[in-house]
Amino acid sequence: MEKPASGWFLHWSSTTRSEEHMWGIFREHVLQHFEASNYQAVLREKLQRLKQTADIESYNGEYSALIFRVEGMSMLDQVLCYANGLKPRTRSYVKLENPETLSDAMDLAVKYEVTHFIDDTRDRQARQETKKLNKLTVKHGKPFKEKSFRGKGRFKPKTDSKRTEGRHVKANCFIWKKD
Known part of the structure; x- marks a missing residue:
């Protein structure tokens, strides 16, 4: 025991x-002597x-650490206080199930979150x-799917250079013979 408690205990036991x-x-x-007058309200x-x-x-x-020190709180108040502190979706679920005990409410919350x-x-x-x-799109200007393209695509195959020697390709993609 600390000095104030030890001194009080010796005095209490002798008187x-x-x-x-x-x-x-x-x-x-002990509670009358050491506990603040508004201790329960603070809890x-x-x-x-x-x-x-x-x-x-x-x-x-x-x-649990707080509720076990509170005296005279009804089970309904314990459950409501517990549920009101939960995250919104968990709170909605627990309140919908309407548990009768704090233990039931805690079990429901754990099951819901799991x-x-x-x-x-x-x-x-x-x-x-x-x-x-x-981020990859911003860096490279186009999406990068982590595999480079190596297969045949839907691109028009290259023409034989021997066949096109005497031809001229215009901008509108028609092939014209040179005169």
Whole structure:
């Protein structure tokens, strides 16, 4: 124990009757002495401000760390407070399912994010590929498909130079004989 707590404990144990040396009474006296008067209000405020900014496991951990210290909060309030901090799509899903307990709400959120995480990853990868292709287009002036063209295309084959020696090709692509 730190000095203030240690000193308080020695004082409490010497001034409290031995019949009152029970966990419930001790806990109550500790909280009365050390806990801020608005501690529960501060915890509830933190819960209301808590938002999911990363993965669902991180949010669940942060929420659990706060909710287990809050006293007297109904299960409905716990679930609503939890759901309101989720990302929008996850929040909609969890509220639609109408879970009765906080544990059920957390399970639904995890299941939703796991099943929809694959789609988000695919979308993100597709956007990255499009960006990469656009960068190549800007650099080279035309799209580059990462393989050079080596096959026969739809181009008109070259004419034999022996056959065209006496001919002149005009700009309108007709072949004229030289007189």
